[in-house]
Amino acid sequence: MDSVSAKFIHDRFSDYYRINLSTIQPPSAIEKREFGFILFKERMMVRHKAFRTVERLRDFLKEIVPSDAYYSSAYYELPEEKMEAKGRLGTDLIFDIDADHISTPCQKTHDRWICRGCGHNSKGLPPETCPSCGYEKFEEKSWMCEICLDSAKNETIKLIDFLMKDFGYSSEEIDVSFSGHRGYHVSVEKNEVHALDQVARREIVDYIIGIGIEPELHGLSERPERGTRIIAGPSLDALGWRGRIARGTYELLLSSAPQDLRNMGIKPKTASAISKHSERLLRSWKDEGPWSVVRDVGAESWMKLALYGVEKESAKIDTVVTTDIHRLIRLENTLHGKTGLKKAKVAATSIEGFDPFESAVAFKKGTAKVKISSAPQFRLGDESYGPYQNETVELPTAVALLLLCKRRAKMV
């Protein structure tokens, strides 16, 4: 990055931490947390920092003006020591939902990858190996668009539903934030989760993604009755995964054309029986469910459909983050170095109406003139911007900062 652009970004971050310092809230038990910061200079990570009070943390932020600020999901006896000497006391239960892990149709239009081996580049998510030179490392240029962030929000809503209904946490016990870039962070800090080990956290991940689920163990089964075979299954209002399997299957029946069903591996005869009797099947949910309604749809087909239903109902969380008991997480109300947006808290109950492009905007005043190489159309606040291609534009500070941080523009 050129020095003028770098200085502009640094100066704005510095303004932010000077003016908004009081909005920086400490995580619970601040003295037991490790803090980490990425510095603008050399993009170096400073870890193993600790603060006894929030004032000291704020002073530090104002002083060094980091590009990114993090705290540990873990509590330590000695947070400033090396990893092996810290003495972990426990870890919050954390979740990360990142648009990178959800495939959306728009990724193909706004994301690019560049092969680090030969410079070959194309749109969408990077392949396993470069088709041109076979190299496996890529530079990814992602964009945060409304469709991507909406799908991340939908997954977050599903996750909150799991945490409240299945895991029994109240909305006050669930902390939800927009990360400031492409996703949402969710955490539960209640004492009972602190001691969960990595194996237990893996089980929680599997629960939320539906990995290893067996519909038979949730009541979908076939049994003989009076000379014929009866298929029974869960009902829509059943608790836990039972109801989710039923609701997912219901959604599936409602939204799938015969061709979709065939793509799921359902035999043509069965698929046409399902669409022929779709009315009856949907009505049957009021009583015993659709499982035994149509003779041509056997247990094997229901099993397949149920698993697609599971896929619909599961929440696409990042599996690595939740199982990592030493993870660093971005600190609330600090700026994201890749966007200049802040990590913004949202109440678990009001996430549906939450607008990240409004709530995460950290700069409301001023303008800056930038030369934009390329950027798709996007919105920030109430205004829409772009698309841009090799042009110089005067933009509000937050918008210019976003393009500069995303390396789509330079200061002029």
Added chain:
Amino acid sequence: MAKYPFLPEASKFMRELGIKISDLGKPEYRFILDRAENRIEGAILFGTTGDKSPKDDVEIPSFPIAVILVAATKNSLIRKRYALAEAKRISDLLKSEDKEKIIRIAGTFNWRMRPKARTTSTICDFTLHYTDFLKCAPVFHDKKWKLVNRQMSEGAVCLTVHEAARLLEEEIRRHIEKKLEIDVVSLPEAVMSRVSLLAQLFKEKRVVPSDKPSGEIVTSAFPPCIANLHSEIASGRNVSHIGRFALTSFLINIGMTTEEVMNLFKSLPDFNERLTRYQVEHIAGDRGSRTQYKPPRCDTLRTHGVCPSMDVMCEGVRHPLTYYRRKLRNVQRKPPI
């Protein structure tokens, strides 16, 4: 109290009896020591805890005394075996206890367990908080123990009486195993001689897996994954289902007999002769479909976390058996010294 000697009231009873370790050699403690020894013998030989004494003042103290004797052997395999036998005894008893009793015992481990009435749609005798459920359930390999396959609502996981007993068995096993880690400094001579006899009995009972199970098998040619599994099993550690399958099928394929494989598994704390024989014979093709199973390929082992790390020889090899055959050629090519 005699049934569940780890409960707080049993400890209180023990304190009232006021037995001193230095006095254990005295003749009045003979019956207690006999019963303690009998518990451990039962565990070593049959995985049980012998016949209960009708006298509470013998039966109750015999458990903590047995704990001291086992700890004094300083043998981790005896510790494991004894803890498992005691836990199994308790779990069998729990299955026929009333719900309140089971909840009380769960409560001693701070488990949040509540009674629940069965309904037409669910078989649920208890609910257990999911964080307590996850302390023990993940060690069981059956799919029904995965959290995702449980009925859960508001953080409470449904359990039947049998399942609750099985989970508590695992918690109690760990609890007792931890108790057995105490450092026993000195015991009266008469007691120490009992300890040595028990250690001797265990040595005779246990078939030590040797490095070369038969003339043909060359352990130094094992690939890292198999070498790792082999040493885990030989030291009595628990290995995942796929790990056991990989090891057994590998050993059978390189010419080990069913008996030799069985001997290897005998050192495991949860060894069950009938079940192990059935599984080994099945893999060897002596049962069922009569096909001899091959171990999984490297990539499958990697997915399931069985591959520890690759060495130079692993490169260009996609199957553990290929590794073994190649390395064997190299080993045999080396001139004798």
